Amino acid sequence: MKNYIQNFGLLFLALVVFACEDVIDVDVQSAPKRLTIEASLDWEKGTSGNGQTIYLRTSTDFFDTASNTAVTGAVVKVTNMDKGSEFSFADQDDGSYTTTTFEPIVGDTYALEVNYNGENYYAEETLYPVPDLTVVGQSRDDGFSEDDLEVNMQFVDPQEEGNSYFFKFQKEGALLPVFEELDDEFVNGNKIDWYYESDEDDDTDEMEAFKPGDTVFIEFYAISPAYHDYLQILINQIGGMGIFDSTPVSVKGNCINLTDPENYAHGYFRVTQMVKASYTFE
Structure with a gap:
């Protein structure tokens, strides 16, 4: 009887495995070559x-x-x-x-x-023109987690209105950089404090919080308002969709x-x- 139950179990497992091997064809939209x-x-x-x-x-x-x-x-x-x-x-x-x-x-x-x-x-x-960027050090004060390290930066925004910027951050050894955009709509002509904190992605586990000895490379760009708007849309789409977001x-x-x-x-x-x-x- 015990041998019969084992054989039945093996047969059931084999049926499940073979059932999972069905090929499903998915129609993917194609677009004109550009x-x-x-x-x-x-x-x-x-x-x-x-x-x-x-x-x-x-x-x-x-x-x-x-x-x-x-x-x-x-x-x-x-x-x-x-x-x-x-x-x-x-x-x-x-x-x-x-x-x-x-x-x-x-x-x-x-x-x-x-x-x-x-x-x-x-x-x-x-x-x-891009302002000079000063890296003032590190802290745990400004980020989402009070336990995680962040790098702190400062720059002085020119008095002219309509200045736009973006940061490119890349942790040494990371596969992909992180982009952040900003404009001076509410901070025109002031000293601006900025920080970057590396968080762990719960879905991919590709990123993790900074620790002593880690190095982050920073690029700071002055950009046109039109490019700022374009980049903002791209960053929002790269960040993924929530249940209330429109389809990219x-x-x-x-x-x-x-x-x-x-x-x-x-x-x-x-x-x-x-x-x-x-x-x-x-």
Whole structure:
């Protein structure tokens, strides 16, 4: 009798395992292939900023990881609209286009032009000055948890209204950075205190609180109000959806197609000044 029960149990387990091996086909929506423009001309304060790279690729279906998306053969240039100077970006035959002659000038407006497959893409951005950033140390006072370490920073916002910024934080050894955006709507012209605290993700366990000996790398950017709004939407979508959030949709950047407006490009053309810092916790 005992042997019979064991055999019956094994048979039942086998049926369950085989039942779980059914293949379920899921229809995934596909979208038209579009040009993707990664044009971030970031000028680190205190450097010349002459060397810059723009990346062109094509979009693919979500599960397509095998296609070569690099775009070659395009004509790429950036023009300083205030001075009239032009900067050509050379095709490197791998989807990247480079220049060593770019001249960043605070307050000037720049225009990106990309000619690809007989269509002209265009975008404009203005270069804003970034304040100096001071890393003042560490504490446990400002974050969500009074037990966790955080890095504390300060900067002085200029008197001019409409300044926007974003931070990029990356813990040494972490796979992905964390982005935070802000504007000076309620703090214009004041000294601003900012902090960053690394929390553990309950779903992925990819992050954990800072501990002594950890190092965090910090990048601080001055950005245009338009890019601030674009980045705010992206950060909200990356952060995940709650039960009351709207369904994420494709976010349009500032790269318009002058030839066929319906065939717009993904991505954004930005021109920023930025500063870098790092901090090692004690």
